[in-house]
Amino acid sequence: MKPINTSRRTLLTTTGGAIGLASLGAISSLTPAAKALAATQTDPKTALPAYADWKHADSLIVHSANTMETKRTAFGNGIITPLDRLFIRNNISPPSAEIVADPDAWQIQIDGVKDPITLSVADLKTLGVTTVAMVLQCSGNGRGFFPSKPSGTQWTVGAAGCVMFTGVPVKTLLEHVGGMDSTAKYMTGTGGEPIPEGLDPNTIQVERSVPLEGIEDALLAWEINGQPLPLAHGGPLRLVVPGYTGVNNIKYIKRLAFTADQSQANIQQSGYRMAPQGEKGAPTQASVWEMPVKSWITHPGEPDSQLKAGPLQIQGLAMGGTSEVTEVEVSIDGGKNWKKAEFIGPDLGPYAWRQFVLPADLKAGTYTLASRAKNKAGDEQPADRLENNRGYLNNSWTDHALTITVA
């Protein structure tokens, strides 16, 4: 990604709020002065920004105005993460809240199809409607566990939630527009964030391409958890690609295209790549698309909790990625011994997570609680993280384990 000069930075920060660049993927390419500015803007004690002031502050760790995660113990057992507890991660500052004042009026251009067309959300609502339960998770969730401390938000477990999106299936839309071009190999979504004048859009435009397999259960969604999609989560309209990491779920989507090539935007070409440690992202490396199988413990406490001896119910969350989660084991001794945990509550489908429980009776001592999940495709949550330069896709069970003391 090219360096961004100060005047451009100023434009950005004034366009969308106080913190335009703090969590931009470009942070490592900023000038020293801009880096210093960004550092002050990622103070963990930052208050909730105006566009998210309806969030439940006690349940969140606020990394910056564009990045906040759910605390490990704030997930509860409702399967669906309440919206006021759901993480936020914006690559750049969101557009003006005016765009959600009349959500039905928002327009999206459909390209790379037999009959290209511009449709409003009101139009989309007449075409079809369905609902999907899915894990929404930032590509960098768990980055905070990498000893190499990759640049970016130091998420632990909470840049993830399980939500219900409602919208029109992309497949239904494709029928309406006569099908995609025969040359199409990717579905490319373009975000509606305003691009400051004079700036090459490719430097900051949130535009991502996913392979055609992603279309199968994808939606253009106008609702989340039974309510109109708020600006903070990509309203009025968001592309959702179940099983794919958050960045592929384009907020305030203004264009959906079926393309022969991947987007030329930096966020696609060099961003969100599984680059080896110390190397920059490049198109030759794997793109961050599908989520791997993963689980973590949410109860009885945050790491280093002090607990009273006695019986308790160890609880956690397990997701299969693009394949249904089928089994979870729990260890209380850091992975030496494992016991199968029980799933509780309804199964919301392959893209949702499930809650698991293992009863235990802990005497005084120190315990390292860990969980490891398997999915239907046969993938097992590994002990070791896949090292990469930006700290993506961490599903290591050792990294997600937590140590507690019982007295």
Place this chain on the structure above:
Amino acid sequence: MKPINTSRRTLLTTTGGAIGLASLGAISSLTPAAKALAATQTDPKTALPAYADWKHADSLIVHSANTMETKRTAFGNGIITPLDRLFIRNNISPPSAEIVADPDAWQIQIDGVKDPITLSVADLKTLGVTTVAMVLQCSGNGRGFFPSKPSGTQWTVGAAGCVMFTGVPVKTLLEHVGGMDSTAKYMTGTGGEPIPEGLDPNTIQVERSVPLEGIEDALLAWEINGQPLPLAHGGPLRLVVPGYTGVNNIKYIKRLAFTADQSQANIQQSGYRMAPQGEKGAPTQASVWEMPVKSWITHPGEPDSQLKAGPLQIQGLAMGGTSEVTEVEVSIDGGKNWKKAEFIGPDLGPYAWRQFVLPADLKAGTYTLASRAKNKAGDEQPADRLENNRGYLNNSWTDHALTITVA
């Protein structure tokens, strides 16, 4: 129920807020002066009361400080009703908010078992945990459609929601206390509302008995929709009996007993009975327990909406009561012709509701939209309501139909 004298009414109204009696089942037995007072207190324009000031006012019809329902078009398609849009119906004013400040400290007495015991919520959490998705619905939901205008809140469709409760199964608790007494025929829960001194508790105590079949999937719940149960919905601890009407799901529960007889409280003996029109409730009549199969249309609008001609997706909600909903048909001509609707989204189990959709293309004209559901047990949603003196259990599809105009 005995008349309540003015000094007792004063006690009630000062105990729990401004409106102690407005929505009490006893309203028909009040003095004329008290009736007049109650009438002013059920002004639909009443603002949200303090204990519910976090609710989404635009999604609710506020009947009184103790009764508010979700608007027909505010349900959305998330299956789970967001807490800030969920109806509220309290028989009497809730206890002080102090009881949810330290929810784990709340205590419940377990009686009618081999080893009676007092347990805190913290204790309950060590015994077991599970999650259930279920429709929570006021017994009188749909009362507003009775031409006889029975006394009580004039609910239309919105004194209902589908929520996820988390807690310990009552069956697990029973194992812990050595099983229930051999003479037990009912599970009786007692609410924690404060009873003014000098008042016979049976006159206002919320204490309900359900048959033992209700135990099967019952929970003592401390969470709703993934967050600690708020006071407005019965926190810190609520008995939930999936498939049974709201009143049987005892809020702020302070005692759970397995009893040979039904509670002696008026709310059990004469309240919530299927009394013939014009007759008072009596123990000889059927108690309001299980919910029947039911459905209603939520989209494209409120009754008497004016819509633009063209394609649209007719949407609604369908519940099976105590047996899974299996089918829904939709009519656009007031029930002359029916088409099978499609269920969308995940199936959250037999006690949850499901969303259904039927695409239509409406030309100019007037349409009466109706839906009728069937459940696995073979019950069909009837055309006619079951007439009864207090307007309970309305599941008539004609009553729930709505007329719209298309131009």
